[in-house]
């Protein structure tokens with residue numbers, strides 16, 4: 001996982017493109033077709049995701065921010081003095097900023113992200129805002145295994161931060177595995193985990209079918225990215241965005257639905273799509289508070305306080321490692 005750091009940027013880029021090519025080839029070959037949602041996040045996809053977070057229908061970001069704002073003092077009290085924050089994924093600096101502002105002498109901030117570029121940008125922003133803070137970016141794929149620097153001498157707890165309900169984009173097996181790996185690197189500390197909650201399906205549906213079509217553009221960008229990077233010939237206007245709540249599985253599913261019979265070529269190989277056939281691009285699992293706590297305990301955590309908003313839309317969990 002640390003290889004990317006050692007490779008020159010063009011070589012790292014090539015390796016990433018090869019991984020995308022292999023996964024797209026597999027996605028086009030298997031039935032039903034599906035691909036990992038991690039491929040949404042090229043530069044354009046990350047921009048579109050930032051736009052999603054501002055949409056009136058997309059409640060998770062603003063609700064989690066409100067919970068963080070309201071309960072930052074209690075959360076900081078759980079952390080204790082001189083804690084260090086390990087953030088899984090270098091998100092926007094706003095959320096971690098709320099924590100840092102409430103903490104008593106934060107010792108260090110370790111953002112972990114697979115994209116060195118994204119990391120460098122958010123590290124620079126945080127160093128600007130907190131000149132006294134030790135910021136140490138780690139380029140790694142935190143869904144694999146993880147090596148972190150040793151705790152600083154005199155530091156307090158190591159606290160993991162995984163906001164945004166990104167855990168919901170993992171399969172249940174991946175979520176359990178992630179929590180086990182996180183538990184190992186946080187042993188003796190804790191994990192602060194954001195999880196979106198099960199709710200009225202109409203509210204969920206609207207959040208992934210916004211009126212402005214930003215989520216549709218985000219979904220379709222996967223095909224545009226594939227055309228740009230892999231030379232496929234997806235006809236974007238021949239695929240429709242589809243997102244719906246699968247209640248028995250407690251998840252939003254996103255698909256790209258073929259509007260007609262057509263074929264797509266990758267590396268000289270043609271792949272046929274029937275009308276209505278889909279490429280499954282994302283799951284976004286929703287949790288109950290008790291379900292999430294049970295999952296965390298299965299991974300070896302001790303579930304602690306939970307903070308939610310008054311409408312119980314979103315939850316923030318303190319999980320002792």
Ligand code: AVI
Nearest residue numbers: 052164165166169208215284
């Ligand atoms: C990043 N992740 C938690 C988002 C979600 O809600 O599952 C990604 C997203 N997909 C469509 N809209 C937002």
